[in-house]
Amino acid sequence: MEPTISFFSGLQISDIWYLIEAAWRTVMISALAISIGTVLGVIFGWILYEGRWAAALTLGPFLDVFRSVPLIIQLVLFYNFAPIIGLNLDPFFSGVVILAIYCASLVANVARGGMEAVSKSMRRAARSLGMSYWQDLRYVVLPIGGRAVFPSWVGVALGVMKDSALVSVLGYIELLKASQILITRTQEPLLILTIAGAFYFALSYPISRYAASIEKRWAS
């Protein structure tokens, strides 16, 4: 009797572990990209805020490009053209670079908005107490402006986390890519995409709840 060859096999417990590992990779690439992107974004935002027209003519259009071109195009272009200028980055680091710049371009405008939210009068009060420009920025502008735009920043961060799914096109095995691999094997797209969606939700929801509780604490 001929042995039957099975191309497809059902979902197993080990597959869940596979998805958890992939979710962890989503967390890693997102956390790294958001951290770097936020630091860069605040610096860019400060340049936009302080530099006025000189910055608006140089940094502004640069950030506009990253904000306007679809992320998937940026990723593919960067991953394929970086080696031409001698940058041989693996999919993970290519993803981090592009996601971080993309995140920075979004955070820059959020950060600028935050700095603009601190009144001139407030800053004069700080300076009148003898604070230097940098002390004013560190102890007055960043905490007050930061609180004002914190909800927008959380929105950007959650957006970047979800957009990290696009790094799968470079072959980095994060949540979405892992799901695709399992779908190919099990032929159960509905179930697996539902599970993957639940993972994304499980990652986002605690963050937005935590952010909401911080906002509530600040408001009191």
Next chain:
Amino acid sequence: MIEIRGLEKYFGTLQVLKGIDLTVPKGEVLSIVGASGSGKSTLLYCINALEEIQAGSVSVDGTDVHAKSTDINALRQKLGMVFQQWNSFPHLTALENVALSPRIVKGKTKAEARDIAATRLEHVGLGDKLNVYPNALSGGQQQRLAIARALAMEPEYMLFDEATSALDPELVGEVLDTMRLLAEEGMTMICVTHEMSFARDVSDRVAFFHQGVIEEINTPDKIFGAPKSEHLQKFLANVR
């Protein structure tokens, strides 16, 4: 002593101060009155270099405020300032609001800064509000907090920029009382104000500003009792 000589200030092409000469000796309480837009507040901003000047000079205890070589952050510690908007730092408690600059500017330890802050808040009658955030304070309390915050730097001069103008009428009194207290303690004060009773009762001298010049400066008795300039007479008739 604060000495102002030939001070001119422009915003673009608009000249708001047209040659101010003014000397304020230690211990004096000077009130500045005049219509809105006459340059009163701008003068205060020029004294602690929150605004640049285009001509003339301002010196505080012999130091040229607007000289490039002046350490303005050190000089500003001598010049406490209270604004029309209270500008309390909303993310800090009353105690932290006051303790912040002694700690980061003067390099006091946290404990020292807290002691200073507690003493100053007590001084302005907010001893029971140390751990309250500004949004739980009334406007009058926030303005007293601002006074305590300025005093915590142990200034030798206090500049008040319409400190009561943004307050509800029933809250004006407590802030004026605090200012009176400071005056009685011998603080040198320059107060831009619309409170004529304060100017009359507390000041040693009153300066009347009109369109960027000091049109008349004298003791309160003379200013309110026997105003010479026509503009001042009109102004007083309007505010009474």
